[in-house]
Amino acid sequence: MTPFKALQSAPSSTELNTLADIEPPEKLSWNDAALQVFDDFQRHDPIMVSANSTLAATEKLLTSSGQRYACVTNAQHKIIGIVALREFYGRRAMQLGLQAQIPRQDVAVKDLMTPLMQLPQVEYRQLLSARIGDAAATLKMKGHDFIVIKTGDVIRGVVSSLRIAQRTGESVNIYHSASTFAEIMTAVSHKELTD
Numbered sequence: 001m002t003p004f005k006a007l008q009s010a011p012s013s014t015e016l017n018t019l020a021d022i023e024p025p026e027k028l029s030w031n032d033a034a035l036q037v038f039d040d041f042q043r044h045d046p047i048m049v050s051a052n053s054t055l056a057a058t059e060k061l062l063t064s065s066g067q068r069y070a071c072v073t074n075a076q077h078k079i080i081g082i083v084a085l086r087e088f089y090g091r092r093a094m095q096l097g098l099q100a101q102i103p104r105q106d107v108a109v110k111d112l113m114t115p116l117m118q119l120p121q122v123e124y125r126q127l128l129s130a131r132i133g134d135a136a137a138t139l140k141m142k143g144h145d146f147i148v149i150k151t152g153d154v155i156r157g158v159v160s161s162l163r164i165a166q167r168t169g170e171s172v173n174i175y176h177s178a179s180t181f182a183e184i185m186t187a188v189s190h191k192e193l194t195d
Contacts, residue, residue, distance in 0.1 A: 028167045030133035037132055037164050038149060040157045046071045051080065051110035055088050058109050068162050069146070071155075072113045079155055081113035082146050084162070088112070114144060121148045124156045135159045136172045143174060 028036055039046070047070040049058050058070055062085045072081040087093060089104075096111050097104035120142040127135075127149050138147055139161050147159040161172040 025167065027169050028132060030131065030136065030168065030170075032132050034127055034130040034132050034135045034159060037135065037167050038127060038157055038159050039163060041155065042157070046157075048073050048077075048079070049083075049109055051075075051108065051113075053109050054105060055093060055107050055109065055112065056105035058083065059085065059088055059105075069158075069160065070109070072109050079116065081110070081115045082119065082148075082158065083109045083113040084145060084160075086162075114146070116148060119144050119146050119148050121150055124149050124151045127159070132164060132168060136161075136164055139164075139172050139174055145174060 047062060047065055047067045049061065049070045049072055051072050051074055053072075062068065062070055068086070069082055069084045071079045072083055074080045093104050093107060093112055096107045100107065100111075120138055122130075122138070135147060139145065139159075145161040149156045149158060161174055165171045
């Protein structure tokens with residue numbers, strides 16, 4: 001057996017900077033590689049919450065971890081949707097609470113999430129040659145804040161409008177539209193609730 005040697009200890013510090021404190025990430029342009037705005041789940045595990053988790057519990061988890069979205073899972077621990085923190089105080093969350101006659105914070109994330117089937121899904125190999133502008137154009141065209149990146153039937157990660165705005169300094173203007181029958185009926189009967 002190969003003998004191992006203990007690593008030499010560095011002087012102890014009471015506090016340390018992160019690389020981001022010393023070198024903030026450079027601003028990217030729409031022509032830069034889309035991989036630079038890709039949240040790769042092979043490198044960083046996403047926040048995962050059960051479909052029955054409440055908005056309050058999920059918000060606490062997201063806030064404590066510094067994340068802006070969570071992947072929603074079913075009983076078999078498979079990802080079935082994505083929910084963004086900024087949606088927790090939006091009109092739809094309030095409407096769901098009113099309809100169920102419960103406080104907004106008690107709404108289940110499964111009711112607020114965007115199901116995977118509604119999100120654009122792109123193969124990872126396509127992302128390899130895409131630019132940030134291509135990802136932004138996809139988000140705009142599909143009217144959603146997330147692109148699911150997959151390899152076959154395995155989710156590899158996501159590209160989000162939030163990450164693009166964070167890295168480029170420019171927001172992606174996405175116009176959300178009603179896509180299900182229930183959303184269309186709500187939009188027609190409650191015009192004041194639509195964006």
